[in-house]
Amino acid sequence: MKALIFAAGLGERMRPLTDHTPKPLLPVAGKPLIEWHLDKLAAIGVREVVINTSWLADQFPQTLGDGSRWGLSLQWSYEGTTPLETGGGMLHALPLLGDAPFLLVNGDIWTDHDFARLPRDPQGLAHLVMVDRPPQATQGDFALDADGLVRSDGEHRLTYAGLGVFRPQLLDGWRTHNTDAGANETPPRFRLAPILRAHMGKDLITGEHHRGRWTDVGTPERLAKLDQELTG
Numbered sequence: 001m002k003a004l005i006f007a008a009g010l011g012e013r014m015r016p017l018t019d020h021t022p023k024p025l026l027p028v029a030g031k032p033l034i035e036w037h038l039d040k041l042a043a044i045g046v047r048e049v050v051i052n053t054s055w056l057a058d059q060f061p062q063t064l065g066d067g068s069r070w071g072l073s074l075q076w077s078y079e080g081t082t083p084l085e086t087g088g089g090m091l092h093a094l095p096l097l098g099d100a101p102f103l104l105v106n107g108d109i110w111t112d113h114d115f116a117r118l119p120r121d122p123q124g125l126a127h128l129v130m131v132d133r134p135p136q137a138t139q140g141d142f143a144l145d146a147d148g149l150v151r152s153d154g155e156h157r158l159t160y161a162g163l164g165v166f167r168p169q170l171l172d173g174w175r176t177h178n179t180d181a182g183a184n185e186t187p188p189r190f191r192l193a194p195i196l197r198a199h200m201g202k203d204l205i206t207g208e209h210h211r212g213r214w215t216d217v218g219t220p221e222r223l224a225k226l227d228q229e230l231t232g
Helices: 033-043 059-064 085-097 193-200 220-231
Strands: 002-006 048-053 073-078 102-106 109-111 126-131 142-144 157-166 205-209 214-216
Touching: 002 033, 002 085, 033 048, 033 059, 033 102, 033 109, 048 059, 048 085, 059 073, 073 085, 085 193, 109 157, 126 142, 126 193, 142 157, 142 193, 142 205, 193 205, 214 220
Parallel strands: 002 048, 002 102, 048 073, 126 205
Antiparallel strands: 102 157, 109 214, 126 157
């Protein structure tokens, strides 16, 4: 199985820390955020990792090298100076990922989730890891029903953790389900969420509720808190 790490964001809420360093390369407990993911991916047998980049893209190969220190092969999906959003970023990276399901993780999260528990052959088009709604996102994203299917709405909404397994076929016919203005640009820039919601109605998106530790490292305060927790 290959993996895709989303690392192309501008990190605007993290400024001034991200003025000169991409958010996934900010250190926490002695090493860049993204290295926590690389350690875990290598541990479960992943050998090829695609990292999408945009803001300060040159710093990623300078910091991470070719991945050999983890026993990984790193490839770069450079999106240009303007990030392509989640859907556009995934579409742009597909030529490097191939036709098989791949693990996706956001480069700016930290979690104790055991990646080995993720299905390598999801039942539908995607399998999403969900977490309890954090204070900064009280509305949640999706709901998880008793059969393990993710729904666009429900009584108990959870937050998508930025972690899951996806089939490339999820993006087949993506224009049918997306009206983002950037979708008509070259390369297209669009969000993944509307496409996921469209397939939820067809019972094609499964999920799980992770009740362990998870942090969306979106502000300097949350970064400092996580660093304190992991080093204290």
